[in-house]
Amino acid sequence: MPNGYNGRILRVDLSAGSVQTEEYPDHFYRQYFGGEGFISYFLLKECKAGIEPLGPDNKLIFAAGPLTGAPAGGCGRHSVGGKSPLTGGYGEADSGGYWGAELKMAGFDAIIVEGKAEKPVYLSIQDGKAELKDARNLWGMKALECQEAIRGELGDKNIKVAYIGPGGENMVRFAAVMNDLDAAAGRTGMGAVMGSKKLKAIAVRGHQRVGIADAAAFKDIAKWIADNTPITNKGMHDFGTARVVAALNPAGGLPTRNFQLGSIDGANKIDGQAMLDTIFVKRRACYACPVQCKREVKVDKPYKVDPRYGGPEYETIAAMGSDCGITDLPAIAKGNELANAYGLDTISCGATIAFAMECFENGLLKNKDTGGVELRFGNADAMLKMVEQIALRQGFGNTLAEGTARASRKIGPASEPYAMHIKGQELPMHEPRLKQGMGVGYAISPTGADHCHNIHDTVYTNVGPMLEALYPLGILEPMAANDLSAAKIRLVKYYTEFIHFLNCAVCCYFVMSLSLVGLERITQLVRAVTGWDTTFFELLKVGERSANLARIFNLREGFTVKDDTMPKRFFAPHPSGPLKVALDPKAFEQGKQLYYQMMGWPNGIPTPGRLGELGIEWAASQLPSK
């Protein structure tokens, strides 16, 4: 098999209780690459149309990439995918920490989980051997207890565990697959899929080093990353992802009160500096990462926050904070701890609570509906209460555990204007009135509203080094964040394909960004690990290929261009605050059309020619007949 890979994919049939190892030809690896690429391939190839996401026919796929576990910054992530119980379409998210690297060292590139166990089980993989084990005693456990119990049972405290908490067990539709206590494959509800299969956890441990074709070249690049990225990405190193709060709030780009506003009084109480000054304990890193954007935090009063669950990232700060009208950092840290312990996506969780708060404020929900919880913007206790109720599907939490779209249908049509979702997935904390290219990306992403299959927001500062980083793509002129011209949509297309590629390589955006490491060095890194004489051209095609497979998965499920939507709210400006612009309906629609045209998707549907160009002619047969 090619360097960088184990050449072994594990297939686990939970219904049969069996495990088996599969091998694929070399070209399979080069074409589908890993992570998202494996997931989109296997989901389209192996799942039938119309399956129930929370039924035994769904598959849950864990996948690393060729770089995963190679000792370089940004190479410590893995992807988890399946049909999404939140959107009914393509589902997939990736996670940092140490689990992905350990999976590789344990001898596998990916795991395909099928069927459903009768009783709770977990999967143990140690140095190439895989085994299903009884998890009845683990069922109901939160993250920390679960991880410790497995490590105890297997007698190795260095075992890495990916798991679900009670949120996944209870099939909360935005439950996450967690690992390492503070890392989440958060979006699209993969934790619920894992829960539906009664698979509590996957424990991995191994000693196999990732094969590297050109060790000297690899070492040089890894050293360059280690030496440079903590300096060039100093803000991320010093303040974590929370650093962006201080930039977004004055720009009107900090989602506030369920996206009614873009800034909040007291933003300085929840920004990176505030965290450093108050609850910060120390930096944490994913595998081999020099940037170390993760945090450890400690709160004693009024909440007790266990430092082991890590500190809130930007998405959590906005979703459980400003978007709920909350600027109480200890409360947000507690919400983060709860979500990590119970295994929930902090974005969808916070956003769904924010939605409920707006319903409450507008009289669509009353105390009797919420079990007496005063779901008002700014009420941190109410937010925390709901996180727990959601995870346990208790009280009103059982409604919100279905996600914003389903909760809105239950509450009634009057709540629909407050339901900030696309294709059933809640918007992440990037304001599409400000980041309009990302807005187009939200509408088109196969995962619904998602920043992880989308243009990365740093691109909006595409002047100076960022712009120069785009020159090798032929993009020579800067453009504004709210520009939706063809020039901008080109940037959206290219950058989204680059992100799709990073999802296939399962590399971190915060390290392997175009402006930090640069496309040439990323290409060289892939060359050094795999030994392939690859080009950025080929790597971008890897991303485009995966984007097309995911698109086809959704088309097969019945999605059409009519599902490439944007909540109406974003076409009107904030009633107050610094950002004066909103999405223009005509420009937005035109932006989508340009995107389809650039992708070679007339009516939003990939042509046989486009699939042929990507070497996936086989996928044409999966398109719905007209």
Place this chain on the structure above:
Amino acid sequence: MPNGYNGRILRVDLSAGSVQTEEYPDHFYRQYFGGEGFISYFLLKECKAGIEPLGPDNKLIFAAGPLTGAPAGGCGRHSVGGKSPLTGGYGEADSGGYWGAELKMAGFDAIIVEGKAEKPVYLSIQDGKAELKDARNLWGMKALECQEAIRGELGDKNIKVAYIGPGGENMVRFAAVMNDLDAAAGRTGMGAVMGSKKLKAIAVRGHQRVGIADAAAFKDIAKWIADNTPITNKGMHDFGTARVVAALNPAGGLPTRNFQLGSIDGANKIDGQAMLDTIFVKRRACYACPVQCKREVKVDKPYKVDPRYGGPEYETIAAMGSDCGITDLPAIAKGNELANAYGLDTISCGATIAFAMECFENGLLKNKDTGGVELRFGNADAMLKMVEQIALRQGFGNTLAEGTARASRKIGPASEPYAMHIKGQELPMHEPRLKQGMGVGYAISPTGADHCHNIHDTVYTNVGPMLEALYPLGILEPMAANDLSAAKIRLVKYYTEFIHFLNCAVCCYFVMSLSLVGLERITQLVRAVTGWDTTFFELLKVGERSANLARIFNLREGFTVKDDTMPKRFFAPHPSGPLKVALDPKAFEQGKQLYYQMMGWPNGIPTPGRLGELGIEWAASQLPSK
């Protein structure tokens, strides 16, 4: 301006008798690059729809690229373009020799010639100074006399001259713009455009070295090319382009008797070895080229062939030889000398004579029509007679000087099955029954049947090193020459865009091929010269951009998908010979459709999105309204 360029484009208004220098922003150079890229840009931007190709509104553009004149193999070419009098669409061809390099050293990147001189003139450019000069005394001169006269007049025997012969003066629709006696910008009739403007020649001389950003890196690559390509392309070095005769004849890929057949008895009398054994004098090279595929030949009897006009290349050997049923190498060498002296495209010239021979053989032409010339296959004297008559528009030559399509219309509808042209341009000497991907390329090329805006035929041996050279494009599997599946059309698309890029860089296919120098080293060469941090991704987009501009030029002129044709002959196999297959109408049509889909051209028309992706939104306004 960027390294590699002079940053100066010369505009010559022949009607006004004026010259002026223009400068363009840096990004213009990076986006349009040079050669074909400049030509397609200026023709679309500056020419109105519907202009007469042989009238004063047409423009004739000479363009070099950033690498032209940099001392490395393959960097000695230039392009000539304008609206084609042969096709009525986009016209452009490129030429080797020394003229392009000298143009760069004389201080210009390109020349845009407009209007029409009242009396014959020539343009003299010496070290940045341009001047129009009286050419009345040169009018009527053949190549050698013309070149010597100008050198004498300007008093410098090192002056390089691009010129037309009597063929161009007489506006033979396939007249070439020649240079250095044996180099031709042959196809699409640019010599006729030059003749229509009464511009006899452009003499260039300069001492400005091409600016190189990274001299050390450049030197390394140039040395690699010099050391390796004569070995890796040894066949071309030893036998010239004629080497392919010995490969194509047994494969049924040697156009014979107006493409009725694919092989000829006596092919061994016109192949590379035969040339070496008989008429060969020595190898010749273009500027800085180590491959040296050009030949010098000498014949004394029965014809006298002046060695200074060079020897016949493969295209000439087939067009004036096998396609006319002729295996007489001295006669072919004489035909080549005549075409070079008179300034005719040997391909269209030979092919048009072959067409006339088939008409004659079938009784559509009689002795009375041809002025007594027995235009039978195999009649070398008749062929030579016609070359001269065509150039001078004498007798029946006046009919054939209009090219195959117009001659066929004059001869009558019964001759149409024998008219081997697409969009009015005669097929080059690559058999589309064998090279079926090139067949699709013929149909779609903006220049009509053309191998110079098309997949390169060596790709058909895409096994071993050639296939590995395609891996970085994501093409991982070999495919057959007669395969027209999506996988193959992808190869056609990518390779055609690569050729378009080489046309923009104006680099030689025989040096800068993917299997010889390789895409990575070519990219590094562009980087070393220009200093741009470019990628192969960007370079391929340069080619795609130019292909789209040329396509739009044709659409504006009224071309539609219905013009993307193939003569019926190629859908039936040769009546005898080694090649048993022909184009399949259904597979061919599907191949075209796949190509359009891959290009993002529904109904053959680029979408605004596709143009936006290429950074040429402005070109959308040039599309015809529906």
